Amino acid sequence: MNPNGNPAPLAQARRRDSIDKRLRVLTAIECLERDDAPITHTAVARTAGVSTWLTYAEGVREHIHAAQTRQNARPATSRLPGPSTSAGLRTDLELARQEITTLREERDRLRTAMSHHLGQQLDALSSQLLTTRIDELTQHNHQLTAQLQHTTTENTTLHTRVTQLEDDLAAARTSLRRMIRDENLNQ
Structure with a gap:
């Protein structure tokens, strides 16, 4: 409503x-x-x-x-498309097999042609381009190696510094405890 x-x-x-x-x-x-x-x-x-x-x-x-x-x-025949006899079915089956064989052959030809085409494209790449790319990658590798070495050295230095600071802190705490204890005993 x-x-x-x-x-x-x-x-x-x-x-x-x-x-x-x-x-x-x-x-x-x-x-x-x-x-x-x-x-x-x-x-x-x-x-x-x-x-x-x-x-x-x-x-x-x-x-x-x-x-x-x-x-x-x-009539029942108007509702069933295609051949209704076993000979007709056998003929259709044989035609389908022939078509499958033809399609497989065409697929294999196309694969071969594609492989040849890709090979030609790879051959067309200039060896100069490949050499240049290898040089660039080698240079980049050297830069990364140097950066890694520098970072490792810096990490070692910082680790040593942290250890020294921890030792200094522990000594300062010990000294402070002694001073507080001595001061308490004197009062």
């Missing part, structure tokens, strides 16, 4: 929704018939995007049954 207590707008919205769903069901039946797909309550509900319950409702169920009857009245 809306705030004014009038249920009419809600009922109208429900009616519109119901009509919309029923139209979608009829459209789904037409699509399934046109595509020559099996017409079942579940298939219609899935295609229309509605619940299966609606497909069994009065006024919808009759359309589904009529479409099923029309579909069953058609």
Whole structure:
């Protein structure tokens, strides 16, 4: 109910929704018939995007049954595409095998061509470019080695300094304790 207590707008919205769903069901039946797909309550509900319950409702169920009857009245051969004999199936299987063989050969040719192309691209790189790049990497390596050595030396120096400061701190604490003890004894 809306705030004014009038249920009419809600009922109208429900009616519109119901009509919309029923139209979608009829459209789904037409699509399934046109595509020559099996017409079942579940298939219609899935295609229309509605619940299966609606497909069994009065006024919808009759359309589904009529479409099923029309579909069953058609000759069975019109619903089965392709060959229906075992000889036809064997022929299709052999054609599929030949096509697979052809596709595999084409794939192998393309792989070989791609490998040759990549090889040519690698050969096209100038040895001068490669030499320059190696020199750059060697120089960078030397810089990093020097930086590592400097950092290691600095770390060792700082570690030694920290050890000395800790020793000085321990000595200062010991001295301070003695002074406090001596001062307390004198008083």
